[in-house]
Amino acid sequence: xxxxxxxxxxxxxxxxxxxxxxxxxxxxxxxxxxxxxxxxxxxxxxxxxxxxxxxxxxxxxxxxxxxxxxxxxxxxxxxxxxxxxxxxxxxxxxxxxxxxxxxxxxxxxxxxxxxxxxxxxxxxxxxxxxxxxxxxxxxxxxxxxxxxxxxxxxxxxxxxxxxxxxxxxxxxxxxxxxxxxxxxxxxxxxxxxxxxxxxxxxxxxxxxxxxxxxxxxxxxxxxx
Numbered sequence: 001x002x003x004x005x006x007x008x009x010x011x012x013x014x015x016x017x018x019x020x021x022x023x024x025x026x027x028x029x030x031x032x033x034x035x036x037x038x039x040x041x042x043x044x045x046x047x048x049x050x051x052x053x054x055x056x057x058x059x060x061x062x063x064x065x066x067x068x069x070x071x072x073x074x075x076x077x078x079x080x081x082x083x084x085x086x087x088x089x090x091x092x093x094x095x096x097x098x099x100x101x102x103x104x105x106x107x108x109x110x111x112x113x114x115x116x117x118x119x120x121x122x123x124x125x126x127x128x129x130x131x132x133x134x135x136x137x138x139x140x141x142x143x144x145x146x147x148x149x150x151x152x153x154x155x156x157x158x159x160x161x162x163x164x165x166x167x168x169x170x171x172x173x174x175x176x177x178x179x180x181x182x183x184x185x186x187x188x189x190x191x192x193x194x195x196x197x198x199x200x201x202x203x204x205x206x207x208x209x210x211x212x213x214x215x216x217x218x219x220x221x222x223x224x
Contacts, residue, residue, distance in 0.1 A: 001066050001085070001160040001193065003029040003052070008061035010047050010216075021047040024061070025218040027211070031160070034187050034194045036207035037218070044216040045197045046165060052195065053163045054082050083108055087154030087192075089183075091166040093146045095138040095153075101145075102134035105152045116156065124152050127189075128182060144175035151182065161193040162186075168203065180206060 010022040022044045029035060039045040050056040052063065054070050062069050070081060095104045105125070106116045125131040128148040130141075138146055147167065154162055164183065168176030180203060187194045196203065204210050210221040 001031050003027075003161065003193075004064045005052060006062045008048070008051055008063065009059050010044075010051060010056070011059040020216050022051065022058070022218075023216040025213075025216075027052070027218065029161070029193060029195065031193055032187075032191050034184075034196075034206075034208045035211065036196045036198060036204040036209075037211045037213060038198055038201065038204040039213035040199060043213045044218075045199075045213045047216075048213060048218065049163055049165050049195070049197045053086055053088065054078050055088075080112070083112055084157060085160050087157070087159040087162040089147075089150055089154050089162065089164040089167045091169040093138070093150045093170070095146055095149060097138050100135050100137055101130060101141065101149045104138070104149055105134075105156050108153060108157050112157070114157075120158070121152075121156065124155055127186070128152055142175070143171050144178060147171060147175070147179050148182065151179070151186070155186065155190075155192075159192070161195065164194070164196045166198060167196065168198075168200070 005025060005027040008022055008025040009020065012019045012021055025048060037045050037048060051058050057071055063071060070078060073081060109116050122131065125134060128151060130145055130148045130152065133141060133145055141149065168179050171179060183194060184206060186192060196207065198204055212219055212221050
């Protein structure tokens with residue numbers, strides 16, 4: 001699945017309080033690429049992620065997935081598109097505390113009224129090293145195990161692209177390194193498109209292509 005953003009702009013407020021969180025960003029992402037977007041706090045990187053993934057709508061500009069402008073979809077259609085085609089990994093994990101790890105993982109499928117592929121679920125949780133922890137509640141898991149559970153949830157619907165927003169931000173350096181190794185392994189072995197938002201140069205440099213965003217302006221690093 002190819003993704004193309006053109007002139008993406010997000011403006012908050014009006015008059016003297018007007019702020020351009022994102023200023024005419026352009027970006028093309030091909031199937032199977034690994035991209036990183038780096039920038040300081042408040043630079044617009046999370047705004048960009050939300051727009052690229054359809055979590056928010058821009059003030060102006062277009063975003064196409066295989067030539068289809070997803071901003072032309074109705075809210076219900078866009079929500080279904082996100083659940084079926086896009087996986088999300090958040091810094092805060094966003095696991096529901098009253099559900100087991102397994103229940104958290106399969107929840108996106110249940111929202112689509114689908115049953116999990118048990119073989120795929122077993123393969124996925126084995127790859128992530130949490131197969132023996134599926135009956136545990138989030139508070140019974142370490143930070144690294146919670147993030148692995150969140151990664152499994154992002155992958156359970158077999159999405160085309162994975163967006164990760166500061167995926168190691170709440171982890172210590174060891175757990176964070178393990179999570180990045182897992183994401184790279186998934187990218188290589190499963191052929192997923194991977195887009196990571198980060199403020200960490202070491203993580204950004206792991207990607208095939210690197211972008212920088214400052215004051216809402218996006219540019220590719222070392223672009224030819």
